[in-house]
Amino acid sequence: MTAVEPRFDAVVHAPPRLQICGLLAVVDTMEFAAVRDAVSVSDSVLSKHVKQLEEAGYVQVRKATIASRQRTSLALTKAGRAAFDAHVAELRRIAGL
Amino acid sequence: MTAVEPRFDAVVHAPPRLQICGLLAVVDTMEFAAVRDAVSVSDSVLSKHVKQLEEAGYVQVRKATIASRQRTSLALTKAGRAAFDAHVAELRRIAGL
DNA sequence: GGCACTCTTTCCGGCATGGAAAGCGACGGG
DNA sequence: CCCGTCGCTTTCCATGCCGGAAAGAGTGCC
Numbered sequence: 001m002t003a004v005e006p007r008f009d010a011v012v013h014a015p016p017r018l019q020i021c022g023l024l025a026v027v028d029t030m031e032f033a034a035v036r037d038a039v040s041v042s043d044s045v046l047s048k049h050v051k052q053l054e055e056a057g058y059v060q061v062r063k064a065t066i067a068s069r070q071r072t073s074l075a076l077t078k079a080g081r082a083a084f085d086a087h088v089a090e091l092r093r094i095a096g097l
Numbered sequence: 098m099t100a101v102e103p104r105f106d107a108v109v110h111a112p113p114r115l116q117i118c119g120l121l122a123v124v125d126t127m128e129f130a131a132v133r134d135a136v137s138v139s140d141s142v143l144s145k146h147v148k149q150l151e152e153a154g155y156v157q158v159r160k161a162t163i164a165s166r167q168r169t170s171l172a173l174t175k176a177g178r179a180a181f182d183a184h185v186a187e188l189r190r191i192a193g194l
Numbered sequence: 195g196g197c198a199c200t201c202t203t204t205c206c207g208g209c210a211t212g213g214a215a216a217g218c219g220a221c222g223g224g
Numbered sequence: 225c226c227c228g229t230c231g232c233t234t235t236c237c238a239t240g241c242c243g244g245a246a247a248g249a250g251t252g253c254c
Contacts, residue, residue: 094119
């Protein structure tokens with residue numbers, strides 16, 4: 001198994017974003033509201049963090065009108081997963097394991 | 098084995114301090130200069146972060162004059178190790194293991 | 195047209211951070 | 225003794241991130 005190259009990533013490291021990435025790493029896709037509740041932040045705060053992750057190319061934001069409701073779903077991009085994995089590897093390295 | 102209670106700790110989470118704690122968790126005791134070099138920060142920055150860790154009761158700072166040289170050595174306190182372990186546990190939880 | 199739902203963006207005060215530089219206590223040399 | 229150095233410590237300062245509150249904007253329903 002090829003080990004992931006440890007690489008500290010400040011964008012991923014910030015607490016709210018680390019949680020967001022952690023969630024998306026597991027479920028692949030999650031709706032805005034669900035993430036907001038899981039992370040326990042306000043709409044505006046989540047929106048801002050998601051924007052940062054999006055600008056970093058780490059999450060893909062899909063907007064769809066389903067059942068006449070606006071739904072925004074989030075998902076990690078390949079780069080996002082790579083960055084997250086690399087960051088986690090770095091955390092393990094720092095933590096001594 | 099009793100699992101460590103996961104608990105996010107902002108004092109420990111900041112990158113430089115996470116590294117400092119990670120180092121001290123492994124070696125138990127390390128000199129100021131060695132930590133500074135390992136973490137790659139300036140004297141002033143390390144001093145400030147150490148101070149925060151000290152005020153949080155996480156590291157013990159021992160100053161000694163050995164061989165006519167001033168030596169400051171750092172070590173995690175019990176509380177520091179507990180906080181670090183708990184934080185790492187929380188990171189694992191967030192990272193999905 | 196008006197209202198509701200779902201985010202987005204703006205505005206704002208507050209706190210953390212790091213670099214540069216001045217401070218300081220302890221020695222050792224001259 | 226005074227001076228310079230070593231090894232941190234503290235201050236000063238500029239910057240950036242952060243989150244809450246509130247105003248905005250897009251879409252569909254009535």
